[in-house]
Amino acid sequence: MKFTLSFYNVAMTVLSIIFSLFFTAMAIIMSSSDNDFIEFLEETKTFTELLWSFKITLLFLFMSLILSIILYSGTSYWLESYNEDSWLQNKTLLLILEFLFLYGMFATWFCIMDTIKFSKYRSIYLSKKK
Template identity: 40%
Template sequence: MIKIKAIIFCWDFIFSLIISLFLLFILKGNLNGTFLKDIYNTGVTVLSILFTIFFAALAIIISSWNDDFIKLLEEDNDFINLLHNFRYSLKVTFITLIITIFLYTYTNYNIIKNNNYVQIKYIPIIFSFVFFYSLFTIFNSALDSIKFVENMVRYIKNKFIS
């Protein structure tokens, strides 16, 4: 189970919070709904693409393992930790994608009802937090994937050269 303290004091959470706090101070009043709809649409697009790439990366990791290599990784719980990080990133990204789709649909619906629709600044600030947090967790998982592949290459190289 991932500990709350480990999540809050991790760089991805802190950077997302800093971005959101920055937006809190620079955004004034209500924001144009059409502008926000475009932002949310971009968020849906980016998260959908990343979600797909994320699954592909996970499939590569799962399909490329070697039993001896996994046993070696499990001595320090590295493989289980890798899978936990992927699971956590997947959940964060999925929840963020659902939130973003909802915000896009909600904003678009209100624009249709009222062409001059505006949204209070707190909604896009919350969106920015979850969006950037999701991006950063995916980035962390990508780095973990690269490290996994590097270690596997090193292991195979040592196994066949030795």
């Protein structure tokens, strides 16, 4: 139980930082592009793919964050209120959070790579525009 509590705490901390930074980065990317550039990206459906990957990643990060908060709160309450050995959590809860956490981390990495592609497309667009 103490291990799961510490894992939930780490997951909650890491996910809250990454979620806020990821959301900010997504907002900056969406606001920095003009209509002509979006039309240029939509010729190959790149902008739609970029938005889709950001939406899915944001969803998984949010679900992981909410789940880690719920599990941390419930486990902490139980350990403070009752005997430590009186209840053991099902490992499935820990595994679900681990899956969502790892998926969110890898999806964030892939979105960062998509952002780099976005920057490359921006330079291609600007060179064609000149």
